[in-house]
């Protein structure tokens with residue numbers, strides 16, 4: 001989609017005015033953009049015709065418009081030369097394959113918190129003292145949190161996605177090979193995969209003070225030999241009041257899945273002890 005310069009200007013100003021509240025007036029947009037009223041009105045009208053914004057007495061920005069702003073950011077930086085297939089459409093994000101100008105393949109995660117229910121939004125918006133109210137604020141914050149979580153994790157483990165950039169409600173990740181563990185792929189060595197997952201949870205906790213908080217077979221990718229723990233916007237610190245329960249739930253979910261799907265069983269308390277750095281890796285029995 002080719003937007004005119006007036007449209008980009010109006011859109012960027014509308015975005016700025018919208019952060020922190022849901023709608024805004026043409027006067028505020030003109031003030032922020034530093035453009036004359038007639039130019040702003042022209043831009044807003046065009047954007048409205050394309051259904052990128054809503055207008056009435058006040059103006060609101062729609063999700064495709066925010067997608068467009070983020071895509072332009074990546075295109076201008078040569079991170080995105082072409083948009084590829086939709087890799088996954090989840091409750092909380094859409095993930096698209098992106099080809100860079102240099103021929104690298106990325107996975108672009110566009111946050112969609114609040115698409116299904118407001119509960120999802122509140123679940124991923126903790127740990128911020130700021131009052132977050134609008135769709136924009138909540139999704140920008142989630143992307144920001146995930147990017148910084150992955151940057152921090154990159155220092156302690158190789159088994160998480162590499163985050164290349166972030167913009168607005170998106171994070172750009174290096175594309176990983178493989179499938180989710182939910183597909184129950186054939187594993188070269190299931191015991192080793194279980195151990196590698198626990199070692200990653202342990203490194204995140206003991207070296208970076210981080211707990212995923214939403215770990216399960218849905219958030220683990222594998223090519224059969226290597227695993228990657230994905231999806232970190234809801235992470236909590238080791239000092240979080242619910243840290244213990246969240247860690248137990250993360251470890252329990254993985255452990256139960258391995259028992260169900262690969263016939264491998266280990267004591268959950270002992271696994272929790274291991275990942276928190278206070279015990280040895282427990283015996284894994286075939287069941």
Ligand SMILES: Nc1ncnc2c1ncn2[C@@H]1O[C@H](COP(=O)(O)OP(=O)(O)OP(=O)(O)O)[C@@H](O)[C@H]1O
Nearest residue numbers: 088090091092093095107161173174175176230231
């Ligand atoms: N770096 C990546 N490389 C390849 N595929 C990826 C990558 N990151 C995410 N995906 C794909 O996108 C899906 C959703 O990613 P993620 O779990 O981070 O988002 P989500 O919003 O929690 O989605 P869901 O609601 O489905 O769990 C993953 O299950 C995986 O299939």
Ligand SMILES: [Mg+2]
Nearest residue numbers: 090218219231
């Ligand atoms: Mg997920």
